[in-house]
Amino acid sequence: MIVSHRAILAVWGLFWVSVGHSAVLKPYNVTKDCYYLPQDQEWPSVSEWAQLNKSVDGRLIAGRPMAEVCRRSTFQSESCADLKKEWILANPHFQDPVSFYSPYWLNNTCSPFADADAPCDMGNLPSYAINVSSAADVAAGLRFARTKNIRLTIKNTGHDFNGRSSGQGALSLWMHNLNDISFFDYIGPTYLGRAVRMHSGVQAWDAYAAAGREGVRMVGGFCPTVGLVGGYVQGGGHGPLAPMYGMAADNTLEFEVVTADGRHLNVSATQHPDLFWALNGGGGGNYAVVLSQVTKVFPDGIVGGATLTFNKSDTPAEQEPFWDSVTAWQKHLLTLNSEPGFQAVYTVTNFSFQINFLTWPGKTKEQVNSSLAPFRAELDRRNINFTQVVSDDSGYHKHFARYTPGLPFGKYVVFMILGGRLIPRRTLENDAEGLTTAIRSITEDGRYTYNGISMNVSHARAGNEPGANAVLPAWRDAAISSNIVVEWHPEKGDTLDMLLATQKEMNDVMVPQLEMVSPNSGTYMNEGTFDLATWKDDYYGTNYDKLLEIKKKWDPDMIFYGKPNVGNEYWKRMADGRLCRA
Template sequence: MHHLKDTEIIDWDDGQYAGKALKLGAGVQGFEAIEVARREGLTIVTGECPTVGLAGAYTQGGGHSALSSVFGLAADNALSFDVVTPSGELVTASSSENQDLYWALSGGGGGVFGVVVSMVVRAHPDAKVSGARFAVAIPSNQSELLYDVVDAFHAALPDIVDAGIMVIYFFGPGFFQVAALTAYDKKREETEQILAPFSTSLARLGIELEVAYTEFSSYADHYDHYWGPLPSGNIQVGTDLFGGRLLPRQVLPDFAPTTRKLVELGVVFIGVGLDVSPFGKNNTNAVLPQWRDSIVQVSLTLPWDFEAPFEEMVALQDRITDEVQPVIEAVTPGAGAYMNEADFQQPDWQETFFGENYPELLRIKNNLDPEGLLYAVAGVGSESWKVDDHGRMCRSFSCERRRA
């Protein structure tokens, strides 16, 4: 799949979207799609990690982007898929043909409905993009100050994302930082004004906020500045253990006690602040519906230690499952989680990752793949299988029969 690198800018009109689009092979990665689009004065919704492929679980799992507050999730931008079904047939899935498969592939989870070999996504006009990053160091003798800073940022966040901005921020014991703020089609001065209320709040706490602002003439240049150098980028993968949760907008004002509990557990909170509520209307795709009411996609991480015994890392992941996740779940009942950045051991994964869409996704899965050829951990239909400690799989009912 990695070598399926064909790209083509095309005109598209299916009655629901009319405009430029990018057709891309399943091996095309984010940095490649951004460059193809840039040459034509366009831009594409991709992941923050530039090496992530677009046609796989990124788009099929939903896919957030620095442009999501303006253009939605990756799944909201999918126009069609060329797919090899489990029966070996090559078909096209779109809003006008094989609609069930198109719906499922647009946010219903990767790797279980078919093998996507190419897809078509919306292409948007390129524009100037302003940005910002900053960090607040918390003195060791003023540890309580961290909670005031986080509360101030969360108070400012609704107005920030409502201005069409997406922001990635981190906090943990002793620090708070905004790693990247993306303001599509906004001048630097506009971004400064949007952040001014937060800056004023910090001034009241005795903190002078020093922000590094930028403005670029194209999204590609902005992207390279914050997530480059391309092609590899600056996001490390495989270095952390994950939990995750979607944070509903209505929960944010009362989140302060949970902030404290999470910091005291020693986790790093990674927040993706965004607003995708205007997209995916009328159940046009299988994106977890709770995305539309959320203001932050939360990842809760603990570091992977490559020198430690494997068993210790397993125990640390169990700690996320058993101790960390319940803390945030207690204040976000029914909120769900982004399946691509969550706890793979999530006990109620059907509800958490797929919500009310799960019965229909399972029906489509069973219709397309009655033999269960395609499998993914916590993917649609995976409850039909058991995996032992050595990685061997067997049907759940046959495993139970063997134990009897």
């Protein structure tokens, strides 16, 4: 495994992080309005870290950049070669105690593709991580971070493009190895039926397989490595089954948490209901540390699926039929989204259109084929050649595996800049052509890809009322969850300057084009940018003020921080990377 070079905390590991990789201790006097960093005189001593390690039964880990195996002084040929092969994929990062997916926050401070003599700094990686095994471990970490005045972060898989798993000089709570799953008959005041308890390290690929063996299915993400109990559900959580059962946050029954002051609680609609409300859609890692959750599961059965692809001819005269067909698809979604359970992920580039993952519970391939017939007729009318494949499978896990090659982890590139926007139904009704014009402009130079995820997660589908949880209200009117993607490939020579310029272009040029055709909508916070100027409205909408009051009640010292979490405006990040109170 890529992380085999990393050992559980030893004396050298303590010293290495305490003084920094350069082994130079710089005096830096700061007040307690700012968190301490390793170069500060006030940074905890080696003996204090050792005491924390003892209190968590030796599960404290010294954070180190994975790519140090590619540096001359610590070179490990086989490990370096393996890391280079997988660096832009999810695999190495979710298995590491302190690494994470966001290339912006990793900041290229220690790349495996740099020269063997290049610097290898910690950058925004946490300095230490506790390999959490219990509520007591979490409480110990919270207590240490508070008393020693150091930043605290929470990491499950690190699947977070907003960098909430990052934190220079932080102590990280690494939840990834809490991965028990159990199914049972739930009896509660609001629900009687089958349910699953998942601990915080459970990932989608494992949950789907376990559910399939039980003859049930559950709402989860598209990416097989996403953790289902952390920022995914706390951000709302969409996926292939959401149009049938509602979002992940609509199906949660209980959370097991440790609060900022160290209390170990179960929260639900009847126990600490305000905290339960906030955890269901109010933003990841921000109100309490989640150890496990109980969520509804549903009887499994046949699932229909499909792919459909057509390309734009190189002849300029062929461009308009291509883009007219994109518009026709978006209008056709008005009908398809009205059908319970229909969902499709499609991709548009400057030369192709592809439905790459259509999911329709309860439908045979013949029924899927029939429902797509009106759209195929539009393509035939424009003399557009296309390729379509339809399928059905006896259960959801088999369907998911069919459309997700390379399980258990898949082949998802995670080094990317990502922006997003929820496209409401009214846009498809009144301005589908305008949406196509925006997509055409965004993709025209070939660098950006547009992904559409058709979605109907209205309250009628979810079976709840407005305000039932903290899910962004704009989701209930959305027909498409859009995201704009630019992959970043350091192995091909992409530079940090290119990454930073793309981040700015995403916010200033690309996302606004989708905003123009979707006024008064919002954005899925887990697929947006951390520095979106309108983050309060776009990620939380009318829920923000209520969420802030809950945040102040359960985390009055604002110990849980992340961009763009509720309450992050109470902090500012300084030039040297430390957090200070605003």
